[in-house]
Amino acid sequence: MIRLHAVFAIARRNFSSYFSGILGYLFITVFCVASSVAAFLPSFFAANQANLDQLSAWFPLLLLFMIPAITMSTWADERKNGTDELLFTLPTTESEALLGKYLAVAAVYSVALAFSMINVLILEFVGSPDYGLTIGVYFGYWVAGLALLSAGMLASALTSNNTVAFVVGVVFCGIPVIGHRAVDLLESICGIVSPGADLSGLRSFLQYLSLPEQLRDFGLGVISLSGIVYLIGFTLVMLYLNAAAISRRRWVAHPGTMAAHFSLRAVSVLAVAVSLLVLSVRYPVRADLTAEQQFTLSSATHDVLKTARSGGVTIQAFLSQNVPGEFTEIRRQLEGLLREVQASGGIDVQVTAVEPFSNEAEAARAMGIEPARVSYFNDGKREEADLFLGLQVHGPAGDATIPFFDRGVPIEYEIIQAIRSVMNERKLRIGILLTELGVTGGPSGNPMQPAQEEWEIVRELRKQYNVVFVNPAMPILVEKTTSADTQQKADGEEAKAEKPEDATGAVADGKKSPCDVLIAFMPSSLTDPEMDNFVEYVKSGRPVLIFDDPFPISAWQRGMRIAPRLPKHNPNAMMGQRAPTEPKADEGRATRLLEALDINWNYESVVFDMLNPHHEWSQMPKEYLFISGSANPVDAFNRESPVTKSLQEVVSIYSGSISHRERRDGQQFTDLLNTGKRSGTLAWDDFLEERFSMFGQPETALKDPAEIVHTLDDKSHTLAAHIVNTSSEHPLNAIFCADVDLVSDIFFDLRRTRGAGVDFDNVTFVLNCVDVLAKDEQFVELRSRRPARRTLEYVEQQTSALQQNVSKVEETAREELEKKIKEAQEVQDKTIADLESQADLDESSRRVQLQQKRAELTRKLERQREELEDDLNGQIRKAGLEMRQEIRRVERRVQLFAWIVPAVLPICCGMLFLGLRRLAESSMVNPSRRR
Numbered sequence: 001m002i003r004l005h006a007v008f009a010i011a012r013r014n015f016s017s018y019f020s021g022i023l024g025y026l027f028i029t030v031f032c033v034a035s036s037v038a039a040f041l042p043s044f045f046a047a048n049q050a051n052l053d054q055l056s057a058w059f060p061l062l063l064l065f066m067i068p069a070i071t072m073s074t075w076a077d078e079r080k081n082g083t084d085e086l087l088f089t090l091p092t093t094e095s096e097a098l099l100g101k102y103l104a105v106a107a108v109y110s111v112a113l114a115f116s117m118i119n120v121l122i123l124e125f126v127g128s129p130d131y132g133l134t135i136g137v138y139f140g141y142w143v144a145g146l147a148l149l150s151a152g153m154l155a156s157a158l159t160s161n162n163t164v165a166f167v168v169g170v171v172f173c174g175i176p177v178i179g180h181r182a183v184d185l186l187e188s189i190c191g192i193v194s195p196g197a198d199l200s201g202l203r204s205f206l207q208y209l210s211l212p213e214q215l216r217d218f219g220l221g222v223i224s225l226s227g228i229v230y231l232i233g234f235t236l237v238m239l240y241l242n243a244a245a246i247s248r249r250r251w252v253a254h255p256g257t258m259a260a261h262f263s264l265r266a267v268s269v270l271a272v273a274v275s276l277l278v279l280s281v282r283y284p285v286r287a288d289l290t291a292e293q294q295f296t297l298s299s300a301t302h303d304v305l306k307t308a309r310s311g312g313v314t315i316q317a318f319l320s321q322n323v324p325g326e327f328t329e330i331r332r333q334l335e336g337l338l339r340e341v342q343a344s345g346g347i348d349v350q351v352t353a354v355e356p357f358s359n360e361a362e363a364a365r366a367m368g369i370e371p372a373r374v375s376y377f378n379d380g381k382r383e384e385a386d387l388f389l390g391l392q393v394h395g396p397a398g399d400a401t402i403p404f405f406d407r408g409v410p411i412e413y414e415i416i417q418a419i420r421s422v423m424n425e426r427k428l429r430i431g432i433l434l435t436e437l438g439v440t441g442g443p444s445g446n447p448m449q450p451a452q453e454e455w456e457i458v459r460e461l462r463k464q465y466n467v468v469f470v471n472p473a474m475p476i477l478v479e480k481t482t483s484a485d486t487q488q489k490a491d492g493e494e495a496k497a498e499k500p501e502d503a504t505g506a507v508a509d510g511k512k513s514p515c516d517v518l519i520a521f522m523p524s525s526l527t528d529p530e531m532d533n534f535v536e537y538v539k540s541g542r543p544v545l546i547f548d549d550p551f552p553i554s555a556w557q558r559g560m561r562i563a564p565r566l567p568k569h570n571p572n573a574m575m576g577q578r579a580p581t582e583p584k585a586d587e588g589r590a591t592r593l594l595e596a597l598d599i600n601w602n603y604e605s606v607v608f609d610m611l612n613p614h615h616e617w618s619q620m621p622k623e624y625l626f627i628s629g630s631a632n633p634v635d636a637f638n639r640e641s642p643v644t645k646s647l648q649e650v651v652s653i654y655s656g657s658i659s660h661r662e663r664r665d666g667q668q669f670t671d672l673l674n675t676g677k678r679s680g681t682l683a684w685d686d687f688l689e690e691r692f693s694m695f696g697q698p699e700t701a702l703k704d705p706a707e708i709v710h711t712l713d714d715k716s717h718t719l720a721a722h723i724v725n726t727s728s729e730h731p732l733n734a735i736f737c738a739d740v741d742l743v744s745d746i747f748f749d750l751r752r753t754r755g756a757g758v759d760f761d762n763v764t765f766v767l768n769c770v771d772v773l774a775k776d777e778q779f780v781e782l783r784s785r786r787p788a789r790r791t792l793e794y795v796e797q798q799t800s801a802l803q804q805n806v807s808k809v810e811e812t813a814r815e816e817l818e819k820k821i822k823e824a825q826e827v828q829d830k831t832i833a834d835l836e837s838q839a840d841l842d843e844s845s846r847r848v849q850l851q852q853k854r855a856e857l858t859r860k861l862e863r864q865r866e867e868l869e870d871d872l873n874g875q876i877r878k879a880g881l882e883m884r885q886e887i888r889r890v891e892r893r894v895q896l897f898a899w900i901v902p903a904v905l906p907i908c909c910g911m912l913f914l915g916l917r918r919l920a921e922s923s924m925v926n927p928s929r930r931r
Contacts, residue, residue, distance in 0.1 A: 010100025025910030032902035050127025068169030071152030079160035132289035133221035140218020150238030180206035233273030309346025317391035318364035395422025408754035431515030456748035472530035531585035541731025543773035554744035564588035564603035646784030655739035
């Protein structure tokens with residue numbers, strides 16, 4: 001039985017002896033400085049992330065030399081000084097002595113690691129780190145160091161020389177740290193002996209057993225049971241070998257037998273450790289410590305993965321090994337989530353590191369994963385690179401490819417959606433009403449312009465649903481015995497005769513719907529027969545999503561033509577054909593539709609809002625509505641509705657507003673998007689005016705913003721609402737949004753690239769509307785998840801001011817250039833005018849001299865222009881160079897601060913404790929004997 005008091009007594013003795021001289025404090029100082037240097041390398045500033053990823057990459061190599069330095073004297077000094085025999089004659093067992101010494105070196109390492117946590121304070125100074133992630137990272141550092149300490153102690157137990165113990169310790173610790181790289185040497189040898197040999201399996205196996213691979217989860221802020229079991233198992237095996245090494249003095253009688261006996265027992269301990277590791281891998285337990293729970297799979301993800309386990313789903317991901325700073329966090333999250341998916345079991349995940357010109361890159365291209373050409377800032381200048389950040393999911397229903405994970409793509413949502421799409425599951429059918437807006441693509445309406453492409457919303461819906469196009473010129477609801485195939489098209493093909501039931505299951509009227517949810521864009525542009533068919537569908541109570549807009553500005557030419565107030569456009573008018581077009585139903589007011597929904601909507605007024613939380617866009621028109629949950633937490637979003645519960649910010653452009661008439665009992669009007677109270681409405685003539693085009697034809701155009709008068713009405717305006725009526729008399733299930741620009745392609749581009757540094761929820765809002773209406777809410781919560789981007793705020797603040805200064809210098813230089821060119825042009829014009837006014841020249845001579853003078857002055861002006869432009873470019877280059885140099889100075893200041901500060905604390909502590917010890921020793925000396 002282990003006696004703890006004996007263990008702690010030995011631990012205290014060894015711990016205090018380590019700090020009895022300056023050497024112990026010196027090692028800690030070196031460790032702290034080395035860890036800080038590794039944490040704040042230039043790549044730290046390039047990544048622009050307030051985390052310890054750079055230190056995590058170097059930490060195993062740091063331990064490779066730090067651990068042997070701590071453990072080299074553990075047993076070697078005892079044997080060198082002959083105190084090992086004295087130690088083993090004390091009333092303690094070998095196991096107690098071993099545990100005591102292990103606790104001592106573990107305490108020394110823990111103290112050194114605690115001193116190195118000054119790096120966290122430096123991170124707090126330059127940014128806003130995730131403390132949950134930091135705790136996970138340092139816990140990984142701690143348990144990894146504890147594991148390697150046992151290997152270092154084994155090296156010390158084999159010799160009586162500290163230097164030899166250090167070298168052997170580096171070798172022993174190097175096995176888990178860099179042992180997997182031996183495959184590179186084997187591949188080189190096999191390339192000569194057997195060129196066709198494939199060592200990829202051995203490489204993967206050894207890489208998984210390496211310490212850097214086991215630390216990867218901890219570096220993501222995830223505490224994995226398999227990682228802990230691996231490190232504990234390694235520690236136990238090494239400690240048992242330690243016990244065998246220190247007991248060799250008792251093998252004199254039967255050295256061979258005892259060696260075989262202990263070897264067999266060591267193999268048994270190793271087998272137990274491997275078995276526990278296999279169990280922990282097969283039945284994973286993981287704790288996500290990150291603040292946003294980035295690597296905790298949602299319930300929707302678990303449901304999809306549970307279904308996919310028996311479906312033979314595999315994922316092949318191709319990720320560039322070196323990525324610029326803007327994409328570092330994306331690669332990190334993607335790797336972490338793929339590891340979580342693999343850990344859930346049942347899905348084989350293969351992640352391949354890709355170089356631009358390699359066999360792996362060609363394999364990725366063969367799967368449809370092309371490198372994306374991305375631009376980024378490096379040292380203050382814009383650079384470009386080809387990046388692979390894509391994957392392909394293989395399943396029983398086919399393949400789904402995600403070519404590239406851009407900056408704003410919700411990673412978990414895209415992966416799980418792709419997995420679900422390759423499963424043999426019935427997909428719901430989404431119908432899109434064919435209207436004049438043309439979201440489904442087709443002719444532009446102008447023979448001089450190319451055909452329109454379908455909108456991004458259609459392509460996005462196809463990822464999750466079967467999309468069909470619904471022709472409103474024909475009855476949308478048909479008798480159950482009648483095929484509606486002649487009017488529906490799915491993905492460009494005729495729909496099959498077998499149609500799924502609608503999402504509500506309402507077939508009491510004896511009619512059948514071609515889709516589960518119908519989406520209508522600008523139904524105000526429909527003709528009378530088309531409107532009747534559409535209103536009949538709405539009145540049936542089947543789910544419908546409606547987008548209408550008094551001023552659809554995003555589709556400018558087509559949008560202006562189909563604005564509800566304007567007459568229906570004749571596409572053949574420009575070709576001289578004057579055949580009349582059928583007018584809009586209700587003159588564009590959509591009266592029948594509003595009666596069916598029991599709501600109010602003004603077809604010729606737009607909403608403005610004085611709220612703009614983005615100061616950098618202060619010049620934006622007030623008709624650009626920022627529905628912000630942070631700036632307007634009370635009114636912006638309905639937190640009770642699953643559609644808007646998790647949204648943060650939505651942008652609406654020249655939107656209308658709706659309100660409930662409250663004329664029917666039992667009807668629910670749930671507002672979804674609202675403006676703030678510092679808002680109002682503008683009538684058509686308040687923000688638009690009639691002009692004449694270059695062809696002399698009248699056209700509608702926006703007024704100058706300075707001419708628009710904004711009068712507040714001090715009330716909140718509803719932009720979108722969910723209208724439900726469960727009565728049999730007036731069944732309704734519709735979401736009406738008074739803005740079609742909200743779903744335009746620009747917001748898909750912003751979502752994909754996170755352009756201008758914004759992250760709007762427009763796409764999420766629209767997809768949530770479809771899911772809620774379809775009663776398929778599995779992805780609603782998952783789609784709304786958003787990790788926080790924790791950048792180096794201090795450096796950004798410094799560099800932002802520098803970039804603004806460069807822009808200001810460039811602007812000033814260009815103004816000066818234009819001014820000088822204008823002055824030179826005025827001089828030229830005056831010279832020509834003087835020459836023309838000379839009366840003593842005949843007409844022929846004046847014409848010749850004018851031509852010569854004009855040519856001479858033009859050449860002179862061009863030379864001046866070139867000189868001024870060269871001077872301008874020189875000023876811009878100089879300002880850019882100064883900016884890059886200043887950025888480097890800012891980074892060097894942070895680096896210098898980060899490298900010096902960690903050394904101060906252990907040095908001060910060492911001086912304090914050594915000084916106190918010196919004073920204590922001096923106080924015990926007789927004053928008469930002191931020097």
